Amino acid sequence: MNQLPLEKKVLKENDRIAAELRERFLTHGTLCLNLISSPGSGKTSLLERTLQSIDGDWRAAVLTGDIQTENDASRLRRFGFPVKQITTGGTCHLDASMIERHLVGWDLDAIDLLFIENVGNLVCPSSYDLGEAAKVVLLSVTEGEDKPLKYPSIFFKSELAVITKTDLLPHVHFNITEAEENARRVHPGIDILRVSNTRGDGITRWIAWLDKRRTQYYSKHAVATV
Amino acid sequence: MNQLPLEKKVLKENDRIAAELRERFLTHGTLCLNLISSPGSGKTSLLERTLQSIDGDWRAAVLTGDIQTENDASRLRRFGFPVKQITTGGTCHLDASMIERHLVGWDLDAIDLLFIENVGNLVCPSSYDLGEAAKVVLLSVTEGEDKPLKYPSIFFKSELAVITKTDLLPHVHFNITEAEENARRVHPGIDILRVSNTRGDGITRWIAWLDKRRTQYYSKHAVATV
DSSP: OOOOHHHHHHHHHHHHHHHHHHHHHHHHTOEEEEEEOSTTSSHHHHHHHHHHHSOTTOOEEEEEEESSOSHHHHHHHTTSSOEEEEEOTTOSSOOHHHHHHHTTTOOGGGOSEEEEEOOSOSSGGGGOOOSOSEEEEEEETTSOTTHHHHSHHHHHHOSEEEEEOGGGGGGSOOOHHHHHHHHHHHOTTOEEEEOOTTTOTTHHHHHHHHHHHHHHHHHHHHHHHO | OOOOHHHHHHHHHHHHHHHHHHHHHHHHTOEEEEEEOSTTSSHHHHHHHHHHHSOTTOOEEEEEEESSOSHHHHHHHTTSSOEEEEEOTTOSSOOHHHHHHHHTTOOGGGOSEEEEEOOSOSSGGGGOOOSOSEEEEEEETTSOTTHHHHSHHHHHHOSEEEEEOGGGGGGSOOOHHHHHHHHHHHOTTOEEEEOOTTTOTTHHHHHHHHHHHHHHHHHHHHHHTO
């Protein structure tokens, strides 16, 4: 988006709401992750795998954003966790006020892990803080290894990059090592995982990453609530 | 983007410059096409195939947009046609003023066919008229057949949808007929082509589409310059 004065105001107001949300999540012990990628990189498929795989004692919920359709929510509801669709109607990203509105009616004390699936867009969502504990960027092997350099902001701001569709590696020209190097050039400390949602490769490591991230978060939560 | 009052002003100013550009393109007989897709759907690859395939008497030029890097311009310059990179530095779309600025120094009388490769983003570029004769949307078979329904604006505004990476069809869950039906639900009159930039399938039909589009345009141009 253009950095117009009004947009700066919009972003400032967004940051204010996001800070409140972050505080609320911490108070209630809800780890919130904001998943961002191009359209069709596999955010919904990763969430399907996740909801299918997580242990019964992880109480998850999903807010899933799209410009139009309820398709993703329908796909994700099958697993029995609370899911709400946020239909933006044209807006190219989720913002903090949409999250705030869609949390109404949910008891955060009963949600340990809140996944936000952003609108499919590698650019604009990176500017909008949603109060998440961490952003996670997905990049599929069909998109080209130069994408971290072309869309640096989201790789810089994400704690984890998930390289998806690794089952297609034999069929595409994609140098996965170079893609990872490019991600690290933009963000040296970024975690990187390789997964295939179709075959299930790498899902165990993704669940382990979530588990580690939850442990870190809950030690912070313990401090916050002392 | 949010439909804020200031954004409406920005869009109005953009439309003014775009109308001037459209008039200039028509006066000089330059057919301008605006290529839009998600990151990594194959815009640059399609242009590589195009510049390689077009007849010697088609005088083409390319303006290629990216948030960062000159990668695409480097890839496209190999074919000997004029190419300029537009690096937006964070902005999620090209706008008409960027096109106007980057045309400086080019003789439009010597350009029959101007390709604009937009920033990889299926959302925001659809709102910005660049003075093009037609928008062309690309969708790769790895992105899922529901994308026309999820991102209707760009399919509604495009004259042609190019379904790319058809060589990957045996390896992905993608119902190409359903994808085409979805595109036609959003835009009944849309032309649709299937291509594989890797294998070259469908490129002849794409060149034929360009040829047909040029013929239509030049009859309009003839009227305009009588």
